[in-house]
Amino acid sequence: MLSKPTRRELIQTAITGTATLGLGSLLASPLLAAEHKEDLLYKISIAEYSFHRMIAAGKLDPLDFGPFCRQEFGVDAVEYWMGPFSDKATDKKYMGAMKQRSDDAGVKGLLIMIDGEGALGDPDESRRNQAVANHHKWIEAAKEMACHSIRVNAQSEGTRDEQMRLAADGLRQLSEFAASYDINVIVENHGGLSSDGNWVASVMKLVDLPNCGTLPDFGNFHDYDRYRGVQEMMPWAKAVSAKSQAFDASGNETGTDFLRMMKIVTDAGYHGYVGIEWEGGKPDEIEGTRLTQRLLERVRTQLDAS
Numbered sequence: 248m249l250s251k252p253t254r255r256e257l258i259q260t261a262i263t264g265t266a267t268l269g270l271g272s273l274l275a276s277p278l279l280a281a282e283h284k285e286d287l288l289y290k291i292s293i294a295e296y297s298f299h300r301m302i303a304a305g306k307l308d309p310l311d312f313g314p315f316c317r318q319e320f321g322v323d324a325v326e327y328w329m330g331p332f333s334d335k336a337t338d339k340k341y342m343g344a345m346k347q348r349s350d351d352a353g354v355k356g357l358l359i360m361i362d363g364e365g366a367l368g369d370p371d372e373s374r375r376n377q378a379v380a381n382h383h384k385w386i387e388a389a390k391e392m393a394c395h396s397i398r399v400n401a402q403s404e405g406t407r408d409e410q411m412r413l414a415a416d417g418l419r420q421l422s423e424f425a426a427s428y429d430i431n432v433i434v435e436n437h438g439g440l441s442s443d444g445n446w447v448a449s450v451m452k453l454v455d456l457p458n459c460g461t462l463p464d465f466g467n468f469h470d471y472d473r474y475r476g477v478q479e480m481m482p483w484a485k486a487v488s489a490k491s492q493a494f495d496a497s498g499n500e501t502g503t504d505f506l507r508m509m510k511i512v513t514d515a516g517y518h519g520y521v522g523i524e525w526e527g528g529k530p531d532e533i534e535g536t537r538l539t540q541r542l543l544e545r546v547r548t549q550l551d552a553s
Contacts, residue, residue: 287518287547288550289512289518289520289521289543289547290324290520290521291522291540292322292326292523293320293523293540294325294326294360294488294523294524295309295325295328295330296328296524297523297525297526298312298315298532298533302330309332310344310345310348311348313352313354314354317353318352320536323355324356325349325354326357326358326359327345327360327394330362336384336385336387336388337387339391346393356392357395357396358394358397358398359385359388359389359398360398361382361398361399361400362400364385365381366378367379367400367414368402368414368417369404370404375413382399382421382432383424385397386424386425386428387428395430396460396462396485397430397432398434398462399418399433399434400437401414401418401434401437401440401447401450402438402439403439403440407440410439411446414440415454418434418450419454419456422456422458422459423456426456431459433461433486434447434459434461435461435463435467436464436467438467442469443471444477448479448482451482460485461481462485462486462488463476463477463480463484463487463512465489465490466490466502466526467490473508474504474511477512481511481515481517484515484517486522487512487519489523490524490526491524491539492526494527498538498541498545499542505542505543506546509547521543523536523539523540523543
């Protein structure tokens with residue numbers, strides 16, 4: 248029985264078939280561009296939180312985050328984190344400068360990660376509504392930055408079912424507002440019941456809006472099985488966070504089997520950007536990010552050949 252050709256074998260066959268075009272034509276071929284972009288099993292981006300210590304120390308200007316990632320890692324997409332510019336959401340000059348610098352470097356922003364704007368599942372209705380309102384400016388900022396989403400937290404209090412209902416209410420309100428901006432509202436497993444993949448999936452079913460989804464993070468599951476959690480969140484995934492914290496001598500992440508995890512991600516039909524989020528102490532942030540990038544590239548080759 249003949250084995251199914253891999254993506255790379257199909258690309259190579261097509262390249263061989265166009266060899267008579269000459270080297271110049273071949274290098275300019277859209278097919279080669281597809282191999283490096285659209286035909287990839289998944290693409291790699293970088294989350295700004297990976298460099299939060301460099302930013303805090305003044306070693307990296309948030310305005311230069313996009314160009315920095317292009318120069319150091321060769322990526323063409325990033326996930327912004329609002330921490331370094333939490334008071335700039337409505338500052339069009341600042342946000343415009345950040346987008347322009349990224350644009351000039353050939354880097355696009357995918358999303359903005361939002362923290363500290365209140366609990367979207369707060370049991371108190373007035374505080375819950377205020378939390379929703381606090382996120383409006385970030386929806387507008389994401390639109391200005393040409394991002395597709397904002398990442399939010401599904402914080403709440405009460406019993407499991409009560410928190411499910413309350414979080415769904417806040418997320419529904421925010422997603423309805425975001426829909427008019429063509430922006431997604433996506434939930435990360437980020438503590439509390441949001442670190443329970445089944446609970447997040449249940450919340451998604453309750454909200455039941457096309458622009459409300461998930462951002463599965465390889466970490467942040469605490470006592471919950473991370474592979475099960477990611478699998479449960481993948482049906483609604485609009486982004487994926489490849490959390491890394493430590494590497495062994497072979498270049499493998501010590502807490503997560505990246506090959507197993509990325510098979511779960513791609514088997515779910517996700518072929519978009521996978522964002523590197525380095526959270527380790529050693530090596531430094533640049534080298535930790537680079538190790539994660541190499542691992543994701545190696546895993547992609549392994550999956551492509553399987």
